[in-house]
Amino acid sequence: GDSVTQMEGPVTLSEEAFLTINCTYTATGYPSLFWYVQYPGEGLQLLLKATKADDKGSNKGFEATYRKETTSFHLEKGSVQVSDSAVYFCAPGRGNTPLVFGKGTRLSVIA
Amino acid sequence: DAGVTQSPTHLIKTRGQQVTLRCSPKSGHDTVSWYQQALGQGPQFIFQYYEEEERQRGNFPDRFSGHQFPNYSSELNVNALLLGDSALYLCASSLVVTGGHEQYFGPGTRLTVT
Numbered sequence: 001g002d003s004v005t006q007m008e009g010p011v012t013l014s015e016e017a018f019l020t021i022n023c024t025y026t027a028t029g030y031p032s033l034f035w036y037v038q039y040p041g042e043g044l045q046l047l048l049k050a051t052k053a054d055d056k057g058s059n060k061g062f063e064a065t066y067r068k069e070t071t072s073f074h075l076e077k078g079s080v081q082v083s084d085s086a087v088y089f090c091a092p093g094r095g096n097t098p099l100v101f102g103k104g105t106r107l108s109v110i111a
Numbered sequence: 112d113a114g115v116t117q118s119p120t121h122l123i124k125t126r127g128q129q130v131t132l133r134c135s136p137k138s139g140h141d142t143v144s145w146y147q148q149a150l151g152q153g154p155q156f157i158f159q160y161y162e163e164e165e166r167q168r169g170n171f172p173d174r175f176s177g178h179q180f181p182n183y184s185s186e187l188n189v190n191a192l193l194l195g196d197s198a199l200y201l202c203a204s205s206l207v208v209t210g211g212h213e214q215y216f217g218p219g220t221r222l223t224v225t
Contacts, residue, residue, distance in 0.1 A: 032213075036216070042218055042219070043115075043117075043216040043217050043218040044201065044203075044216040045216070046214075046215065046216075049213065089153055093213070093214070096142065096166070096167075098146075098156035098159060098167060099203075099214060101153030101155075103152055104153050
């Protein structure tokens with residue numbers, strides 16, 4: 001089945017720093033790829049998605065590009081804010097099959 | 112546009128008891144999936160309901176069961192609770208005609224088993 005590997009956290013950055021959270025996936029075929037964010041004490045929110053190779057998903061200043069050659073979907077943001085502190089999950093998804101999550105990457109942004 | 116709602120928010124139960132968690136999907140969605148998220152871990156798929164039937168199931172014992180109602184809302188039941196069942200239970204809804212994989216999550220129910 002599909003699987004995902006994310007960089008180990010926690011990641012601690014100063015406000016306005018550049019963010020990269022690495023995500024690589026293992027899957028047969030070409031699933032859609034998602035980034036979800038979980039703020040403290042809350043459920044998961046869909047942050048962005050890409051449905052095919054070379055697609056770039058973007059939302060709230062975050063971006064990720066579906067790289068088929070490297071089976072990656074790294075999350076980036078040019079300038080993080082304290083409010084971006086959360087746990088970030090990368091997940092492949094296809095059709096109506098369930099999402100497969102890794103352990104997530106905890107991001108802490110300090111002022 | 113009403114999002115996914117779950118109730119209750121928090122719940123404390125004793126080992127051996129039974130619990131029922133409830134979920135109302137996002138307006139217009141017809142599929143409900145349940146996930147268990149242990150502390151510090153990612154969500155793990157429990158099962159998915161569509162057209163009032165369990166369509167897919169993850170690696171969870173039969174103590175975990177569910178139901179979907181004609182209005183697409185869903186319940187998750189856990190019998191004979193164990194300490195290890197303590198977790199955040201997340202409900203996610205989707206629309207099968209769009210491929211279903213874009214899932215929207217509720218805020219979760221935090222279950223504590225003592």
